[in-house]
Amino acid sequence: MDGRTTRQRLAVMRALADCEDFVSAQALHNLLVENGIRVGLTTVYRALRDLEASGGADVVRDDAGERLYRTRPADGHRHYLLCRACGRSRPVDSAIVEEWAGRIAASTGYAAMEHTVELTGICTTCQPSGEEGEPPCRLERAPDTQGRARNCVS
Structure with a gap:
């Protein structure tokens, strides 16, 4: 993540880590909101993009081309x-x-x-x-x- 690690971005990271499989940004946003965490969808997308860029998340695309995210294990790609x-x-x-x-x-x-x-x-x-x-x-x-x-x- 970049230097602007906020409570919302930390919440995104924790929620992603709790997912067993790949998840979309929208599904992750819905999960956060369901759990009472106020975070914008744009913040979720930015946090996931930063996690991907820093090597903290793996990304695949589903059949429709949507990006799905999963926390990258400590042993790498x-x-x-x-x-x-x-x-x-x-x-x-x-x-x-x-x-x-x-x-x-x-x-x-x-x-x-x-x-x-x-x-x-x-x-x-x-x-x-x-x-x-x-x-x-x-x-x-x-x-x-x-x-x-x-x-x-x-």
């Missing part, structure tokens, strides 16, 4: 497999991707190399049961009627 139906995420072993990116940087002379790898699929819980073809966990894990992600601790 990771890649995730994201369920397209429920949003559940799991880190994947990506050492080979990191090695490949390093080789590309070395062979081209590029510095400060960054990369994005997006892996999506349908988790075993969401795979159709065969009756109506509807993923069983879509309603369980999707944002509730207030837009709050249900995979966050309130």
Whole structure:
């Protein structure tokens, strides 16, 4: 984060840390408001952008292109497999991707190399049961009627 760490930005950081999976800025804002924390949506977006820039958050995009955020673990940058139906995420072993990116940087002379790898699929819980073809966990894990992600601790 930048030098303007306020109570609201700290609240955003704490709320994000309480989320098990990736979450949108709007869902995080709704969670904060539900918990009585007065913070503007613009502040949430700025705090998340600053967290991403400082290496404190990992970011993926959903099918609609919306940015989703998750606190970056202390051991650094990771890649995730994201369920397209429920949003559940799991880190994947990506050492080979990191090695490949390093080789590309070395062979081209590029510095400060960054990369994005997006892996999506349908988790075993969401795979159709065969009756109506509807993923069983879509309603369980999707944002509730207030837009709050249900995979966050309130």
